[in-house]
Structures are given as C-alpha cells and as structure tokens.
C-alpha cells in the first residue's frame with residue numbers, strides 16, 4: 001500500500017471557520033471521484049434540492065427530503081419563539097428539560113446541549129428503570145418535550161403517556177409542562193392539539209437524521225438554554241463553501257473520501273473526538289452515516305470510540321477510515337490509518353453538522369445508494385409489534401449459567417456449548433478477519449449500566465476487529481438500519497436483563513419491560529432471518545451485569 005498523502009482545505013477568505021485535513025493511499029481514485037462530482041455539479045445540485053442526484057429509484061424519496069440544505073437560514077424564524085418560551089418556563093421555576101424522542105428526534109439536541117454545557121435529560125429508552133428515574137427526578141420542576149416526526153414511534157408515545165400520568169398523579173396540569181414537536185398532519189399533532197399542548201411543527205421536507213437544524217434540534221436545545229442562534233450562524237457561514245462546485249469544497253472532499261474508500265473495500269469509519277468541545281458528535285454522526293448508507297448490502301459502518309488511543313483507532317484495521325473532529329490534527333509519522341484513508345474536521349458544531357450532512361449525501365451518490373430512506377428499520381418494529389401481540393415465537397434458552405441465560409440464533413453455535421465463555425468465544429470465532437465487525441447491543445439502563453460500555457474496547461483488543469456498542473432501543477433508530485441492511489459482515493451480541501422493577505405503559509396492553517424485551521427479541525429474529533449470528537446474554541438482575549462484562553473482557 002502506498003503512503004498516505006495529507007492535504008487540507010480551509011475556510012480562509014470565506015468567513016467560515018473550518019479546516020479539513022484528508023489523506024488517502026490512492027490519489028487517483030480520490031482525485032477522480034472529486035473531479036467527477038465537480039463535473040456533475042453535485043454540490044450546487046444538492047443546494048438546489050435536485051432529487052435526481054441519487055438515481056431514478058431514489059428520486060421519489062429525495063424529492064421529499066432535501067429541505068435541510070437551507071435550514072441555517074429558514075430556521076432563524078424559530079429562535080425568537082423558542083427563546084420566549086424558555087424565559088417563560090424559567091420564570092415559572094422550571095429547572096429541568098426532559099426530551100422524549102428517538103434517533104433523529106433526540107441525537108442532535110443531546111450533542112448541542114452537551115456542547116453548550118446545559119442540562120438536557122434525553123429519555124430515548126423503553127427500559128423501565130431508566131424511564132422511572134426520569135419520572136422521579138424533580139418532576140415539579142420538569143418540562144417535557146415530546147419529539148416525533150412521524151408521531152407514531154411507540155417508545156416516544158409510551159414515554160409521553162408515562163409523563164402525562166406522572167404529572168396528573170402529582171396534581172400538575174400536563175398542558176402546562178408538555179411541548180410537542182412533530183410534522184404537520186401527524187397523529188401526534190392531532191392528539192397534541194386536542195390535549196391542548198404547545199406544538200412546534202417541523203419542516204416535513206427534512207428526514208429525521210438531517211433534522212438537527214429544524215425544530216427537532218432547536219426546540220429542546222433552546223428550552224434547555226443552549227445558544228441555538230450561534231449554532232445556526234455557524235452552519236450558515238459554511239454553507240456557501242458547501243454549495244460550490246469546486247475541488248476545494250469540504251463537503252465534496254469528505255464525501256468523496258468516504259465514498260472512494262468504500263468502493264476500495266474500506267467500509268468502516270472510526271470517529272474520534274480530537275479536542276472538540278462536543279464529544280457527542282460521534283453519536284449523532286453515527287446515525288447520519290449508518291442509516292443513510294447502510295442498505296442494499298452496502299454501506300459505511302461508523303465505529304464511535306471514546307478516545308484517540310482507543311483500540312480500532314490505535315491500532316486501526318485495513319478496512320477503516322479514521323476520522324476525527326476537533327482542532328487537534330492527530331495524524332503524522334507516528335499515527336497513520338492502516339488503510340491509508342483518514343480525515344480530520346475542525347469546525348464549530350453548526351458547521352460540522354451541515355458539513356457531515358453534505359458529505360453523507362455525497363458519499364451516498366458515490367456508493368450508489370439512496371441516502372434518504374431507511375428500508376430495514378421497519379422490520380424490527382414489525383417484529384416487536386408481533387411479539388407484543390402474542391404472535392411472535394418465544395425464544396427457548398439454550399442453557400443457564402449462574403445469573404446468565406443464553407439464547408442463540410441457529411447455525412453457528414457448536415452443539416453442546418454449555419458456558420457463557422464458550423458461547424462468546426464461538427461467536428467471536430465466526431467473525432470474518434477481513435471485513436467482520438462485532439456489534440454489542442445492550443437493552444439496559446444506559447445511565448446505571450454505563451460501565452458495560454467498556455466491553456467495546458476489550459472486545460476490540462480481543463478480536464483485533466472493529467467493535468460497535470449501542471444501547472437498545474436507541475441504536476435501533478441509528479445503526480440498526482446498517483446491521484440489517486448493510487453488508488452481512490457483523491456478529492451480534494445482545495445483552496438484556498431483568499429490571500429492578502417493571503413499569504406500566506399507561507392505557508396500553510404492555511409494560512415497558514415487555515416492550516423492551518419484544519424489541520430485543522424482535523430485532524434478534526430479524527437479524528437471524530438474514531443469516532446474521534446472534535447471541536443473547538440475559539442477566540437475572542442489574543447487580544449481576546459484571547458477570548457479562550467479565551465474560552466479554
């Protein structure tokens with residue numbers, strides 16, 4: 001493999017603060033890709049919302065999903081209303097904002113608020129212990145934002161019901177505390193208007209994962225006290241550079257890099273924070289990249305790591321692009337991506353968001369997929385619904401060892417396997433050494449059980465392969481699309497558990513724990529039907545989770 005050549009483009013003279021370093025082992029593949037994109041006027045085409053850029057099959061969806069390109073301007077009108085409501089809530093003594101929402105309806109506000117150091121309690125779970133802890137903390141000072149584009153996401157509806165009941169039981173009028181963000185005409189808009197809630201309508205021409213600068217990103221963030229005006233200004237400043245058909249366009253360059261690398265078989269991107277004040281950007285970009293590209297057996301798998309010295313970043317594998325966000329340029333003679341492909345993006349948060357959105361749309365064109373649909377997300381939802389309706393087949397455990405009950409999909413676990421350690425070793429044993437990856441999927445309380453996330457690093461060291469870690473059901477609305485629709489290269493390790501106590505979903509025929517279990521089992525069944533190896537470790541109590549952690553070390 002030839003040596004990486006490092007190049008840079010920056011916003012000097014344009015009024016925008018950005019710098020993109022990028023490196024590649026194959027100058028020709030990269031340069032040809034960029035030149036073709038410039039010749040095809042892809043940047044100005046995206047800006048003009050041309051739906052034909054991703055081919056005839058994608059045209060229908062693209063025609064409804066390109067509104068994000070001008071949000072930095074059009075969303076300015078929201079700022080005053082949000083600021084006025086924030087002042088009103090503050091004067092009424094509200095100190096806490098809870099956001100009920102999944103995927104594109106919660107990941108952007110999470111990173112925006114963390115970047116500004118303001119508190120936002122993101123409730124993107126159906127874990128009963130997690131939901132209960134959100135309900136029990138300062139309810140008398142809580143404002144709840146219920147965000148759902150479709151208005152039909154069951155997690156979000158369940159969380160809303162739980163808060164409505166908690167407020168009512170506490171003698172608090174829900175209409176004084178609940179704010180709804182949704183698309184015009186959704187069932188949630190209808191029910192919210194009937195209930196008398198405040199409603200913010202978002203731009204329906206923007207898909208969830210591109211909605212950071214719509215009401216979905218701005219309302220919860222602004223109510224929590226984040227500076228949303230600056231965020232929009234940052235995006236607006238980089239916009240001209242992203243809309244120009246030029247080889248210096250950072251969106252074209254980053255998209256070309258991800259796309260050309262993918263075509264060369266380098267199909268993962270490892271995302272690390274290099275000194276940016278917004279560590280959570282990786283989780284947001286993960287949904288954008290995985291859900292946009294992971295389909296039709298193709299895709300780019302985002303691997304989010306905690307630190308620059310995390311395994312998968314150092315050392316990396318030959319199927320990974322290394323990407324950083326933040327001011328530190330980390331690549332040099334001591335650190336080169338094993339693949340030769342790397343990128344480093346330094347820009348303020350609003351600019352990062354618009355830049356990665358452009359780059360993802362561009363990469364989609366280079367790879368040859370439709371970056372605006374998510375065809376495999378629905379299958380997991382349908383399987384969960386079937387389980388809840390009593391229609392799905394209840395899985396039979398293979399064996400029990402101490403506090404852990406073990407389940408496995410068919411066809412890969414050697415007969416007679418009787419210990420957790422052997423089952424884990426067998427799963428890792430079927431991992432492909434060239435393109436394989438491990439996906440750990442923990443359907444647990446992501447605050448209480450946070451320590452489990454350390455298994456990402458231990459498994460990466462143990463296998464020498466890319467490892468992702470996702471909390472269920474949060475990841476179902478993010479990397480879940482890639483796992484089912486992308487290349488069949490993963491092995492899947494689900495971790496489920498008994499909660500401290502279950503919780504009813506008001507006026508629904510299931511509890512939160514029943515719903516959570518149905519989601520894990522349903523998604524596992526969909527993966528298994530697609531021939532992916534799935535191992536599920538179920539722990540009998542939260543206190544026993546360390547047994548699983550040790551087995552995966």
Ligand SMILES: O=P(O)(O)OC[C@H]1O[C@H](O)[C@H](O)[C@@H](O)[C@@H]1O
Nearest residue numbers: 103104105148149150153208477
């Ligand atoms: O905002 P909602 O309609 O509730 O959708 C929340 C999430 O649901 C699905 O999983 C989609 O695949 C995501 O792209 C979306 O962000």
